[in-house]
Amino acid sequence: xxxxxxxRKSGEPSRGDIAQHLLRWYDANHRELPWRVPPRQxxxxxxxxxxxxxxxxxxxxxxxxxxxxxxxxKFLEQWPDVxxxxxxxxxxxxxxxxxxxxxxxxxxxxxxxxxxAAGGGSFxxxxxxxxxxxxxxxxxxxxxxxxxxxRPAAVMDGNVERVMARLYAIATPLPxxxxxxxxxxxxxxxxxxxxxxxxxxxxxGATICTPRRPRxxxxxxxxxxxxxxxxxxxxxPVRAPKLExxxxxxxxxxxxxxxxxxxxxxxxxxxxxxxxxVPTTGWTARNDGQTSADAAPFAANWKKxxxxxxxxxxxxxxxxxxxxxxxxxxxxEGHFWAPLTGLHGEALPTVMKKAIEAAIPGATRKPPSxxxxxx
DNA sequence: CAGCCGTGGGG
DNA sequence: TCCCCAAGGCT
Numbered sequence: 001x002x003x004x005x006x007x008r009k010s011g012e013p014s015r016g017d018i019a020q021h022l023l024r025w026y027d028a029n030h031r032e033l034p035w036r037v038p039p040r041q042x043x044x045x046x047x048x049x050x051x052x053x054x055x056x057x058x059x060x061x062x063x064x065x066x067x068x069x070x071x072x073x074k075f076l077e078q079w080p081d082v083x084x085x086x087x088x089x090x091x092x093x094x095x096x097x098x099x100x101x102x103x104x105x106x107x108x109x110x111x112x113x114x115x116x117a118a119g120g121g122s123f124x125x126x127x128x129x130x131x132x133x134x135x136x137x138x139x140x141x142x143x144x145x146x147x148x149x150x151r152p153a154a155v156m157d158g159n160v161e162r163v164m165a166r167l168y169a170i171a172t173p174l175p176x177x178x179x180x181x182x183x184x185x186x187x188x189x190x191x192x193x194x195x196x197x198x199x200x201x202x203x204x205g206a207t208i209c210t211p212r213r214p215r216x217x218x219x220x221x222x223x224x225x226x227x228x229x230x231x232x233x234x235x236x237p238v239r240a241p242k243l244e245x246x247x248x249x250x251x252x253x254x255x256x257x258x259x260x261x262x263x264x265x266x267x268x269x270x271x272x273x274x275x276x277x278v279p280t281t282g283w284t285a286r287n288d289g290q291t292s293a294d295a296a297p298f299a300a301n302w303k304k305x306x307x308x309x310x311x312x313x314x315x316x317x318x319x320x321x322x323x324x325x326x327x328x329x330x331x332x333e334g335h336f337w338a339p340l341t342g343l344h345g346e347a348l349p350t351v352m353k354k355a356i357e358a359a360i361p362g363a364t365r366k367p368p369s370x371x372x373x374x375x
Numbered sequence: 376c377a378g379c380c381g382t383g384g385g386g
Numbered sequence: 387t388c389c390c391c392a393a394g395g396c397t
Contacts, residue, residue, distance in 0.1 A: 273380085
């Protein structure tokens with residue numbers, strides 16, 4: 001079998017050495033992150049706060065570290081523990097999550113906090129129990145179990161998949177290759193410092209064993225890596241071919257009245273579930289007239305103010321944006337008037353902020369934080 | 376179980 | 387500019 005440990009002569013790295021190489025590198029190149037406890041403090045007996053670990057791992061699902069940092073800080077400031085998050089209104093959680101994407105995560109976050117708080121406020125400390133909570137799947141359960149509770153779980157995310165595919169020269173395309181990778185990964189997980197091992201694997205994938213142009217000369221596993229031995233690490237992992245993104249079009253309608261904008265709440269499930277939006281037409285693949293002012297929710301003096309483009313996971317959206325100024329009227333169910341001065345605090349997804357900006361430049365910008373007075 | 380679900384940064 | 391794809395989970 002393609003094992004870099006067993007395929008080598010005696011005296012060369014063993015499986016245990018791979019974890020050792022990695023942890024040594026991790027200690028020497030430790031990244032300070034807001035949710036992380038440095039190895040030095042861990043060695044001194046400090047334990048990570050499970051609430052912090054859980055919150056960060058949910059935010060980090062399919063999301064980059066840099067995007068998560070400000071949200072993590074904001075959430076901790078607003079809801080410092082799981083009980084305070086359980087006491088929060090779901091709509092306030094959606095507002096705080098706005099811009100981070102994958103909004104079902106925010107809804108599940110709140111649901112999970114409710115369950116944990118109702119159970120006494122302590123997170124479960126086993127993979128199996130964690131897995132039963134909303135928003136926690138195989139990756140997140142393993143990550144929390146190992147990082148927060150020191151359990152030797154196999155933490156497998158996109159980074160780990162890539163590192164492992166190269167380390168063992170696995171040519172099976174992802175995601176099928178996961179079935180081969182998991183048992184190999186399990187043999188690597190050390191009983192000591194499993195949480196640091198998991199984070200080290202992910203750090204390695206994020207900074208050294210990158211998707212393109214991996215920095216193999218800096219890699220702590222370069223002596224262990226089968227793909228590097230064969231000379232083609234950048235060709236792995238193999239991925240199933242991506243399918244083309246269709247284009248959908250529609251129109252968005254910015255209705256202004258006396259310093260406020262008309263918004264409505266989207267259904268809890270589905271695309272942008274539970275978030276707010278300006279009234280729009282349907283978003284259709286065909287060009288069936290949905291991009292003209294004729295499709296507006298009511299007759300008015302509509303001015304076309306621009307158009308925006310936004311890329312979702314599985315389609316690209318082009319919205320033509322119209323604007324009008326009217327007398328305030330009583331709004332239908334689900335609609336509300338939002339003062340323009342408070343727009344930055346609304347639960348507006350990025351695509352809606354773009355649409356509003358096209359009609360009212362600067363409307364969704366966060367106002368500058370008040371300067372400290374100089375005496 | 377395959378399709379659905381956002382967004383931003385890097386190459 | 388365009389393409390890649392992230393510390394995945396749900397249904």
